[in-house]
Amino acid sequence: MLHARQLVASNRYLALATVDAEGRPWCSPVYFAADDELECFYWMSATTSRHSRNIVANPEVSLAVFDSTVEPYHGRGVYSTGLAEVVAGDELQGALTVYPGDPSRGGSPITAEEVSDPSPWRLYRARAAAIWVLCPRPPRQPCPRHGRDDDHRARVR
Template sequence: MNEDLARAIIDGNSYLTLATADTDGRPWATPVWFAHDRYTDFLWLSRPTTRHSANIAARPEVAIVVFDSTVPINQGRAVYVEAVADGVPAAEVEGALRVFSARSVADGGGDYPTQPAGFRLYRARAVTHYVLDEHDSRVRVDLG
């Protein structure tokens, strides 16, 4: 089932590729370590001054790809996500940090009871998820 495949890919990887664009449409892609909440909210910490953060502030529509880059050629699988991103609102930071911290600790990282100085917790909320079928065509999956 494609939904199970998408969940396994998201659960099995620590980094996503975040694609953003500035107000003029200039693209930028960057890897970020992430945690997810119910496969629809992707969370990461970044400095608000980074290029991708500035792009999100100007243009919140983003694209995400989660994939394992270590597999042999022609065995790659990925989840493609269309999403809307922004900083996590202050009223939701505590809960989002619990999700982020749980995955960080599980991966051998630190606990985040608060946002580190100079950083902000960001969230990309998925609009649509896709995986590739056996013909290399994108197939929409419902993870919501």
């Protein structure tokens, strides 16, 4: 889990995959923040964005957080599946203690009013049902933990 936390803490964007009512997939990069236990991933989006509309039609999502700065074949990533929803009501203030994350990440603090009616923006949350990491290993070398030399994921929760 430590490896997953480090990857999430050191990256600002996740790739959010959604599906519309007709089953067409859509992937969007979104600035995010996650809680310390990686139970919830938060982002702010317009209600009119395609991924936001898809979440209304189908709340099942998947996401990937990855370090795009590493050398080729040295990939590091966190993957998750879960359900997404708008954060509202009594839960909104608590979520705003997580999002936008530490100021060093560059996100701008937001208020509940900025993500509530009549604003077109909302704070969204994906509750992680499962989390995996891409096992770190040198290219084409066996993973020290699993003995496999292919790209593979280990479930961390």
